[in-house]
Amino acid sequence: AQKVTQAQTEISVVEKEDVTLDCVYETRDTTYYLFWYKQPPSGELVFLIRRNSFDEQNEISGRYSWNFQKSTSSFNFTITASQVVDSAVYFCALASGTYKYIFGTGTRLKVLA
């Protein structure tokens, strides 16, 4: 069975703080893809990153960074120096096999000024 767990339902931080959003996944497939999406209040989903199962190299994009560890089946997302505009719901997703995408339940991030 495939599953994505985002244990943090809601996180509140003060602007400029760093924050890490956790994502733990389960799959029996050896080839799979992991994603992070941002959903601002407008509802539209914004693609942030895609990582395939053979690439464990961590990635940094501006204030965003991702830590992929197959040993712990985790794909955590860190925002450095958070800003109010980062306030949104963030979804982690897994795709493999039939390319059916499984989304986590999301983490609502509130960045307070």
Next chain:
Amino acid sequence: GAVVSQHPSRVICKSGTSVKIECRSLDFQATTMFWYRQFPKQSLMLMATSNEGSKATYEQGVEKDKFLINHASLTLSTLTVTSAHPEDSSFYICSPASADKRELFFGSGTQLSVL
């Protein structure tokens, strides 16, 4: 990223009426279309998957006669909510995928409110 056009963005209708939601992929051929539903403060749940020219495959618990999906071309798919009821009120999101399906593109979503 790819451009996906989903309309309408918001619709309010009376109970018992039907509502059609359109999803267009503007700059690539969508061989597959995924339709998701998202209830308030919940995750996206896949409703159905359709391949161009074929009948849609519905997830368990989703009524195929209630949620009619048409994917007649590589750039257009529609979801019709027939005889809508208040419990159908939700945020519906389309997601066209290219042949390799390695990246999802999403429409901007349709907020359906059934009175």
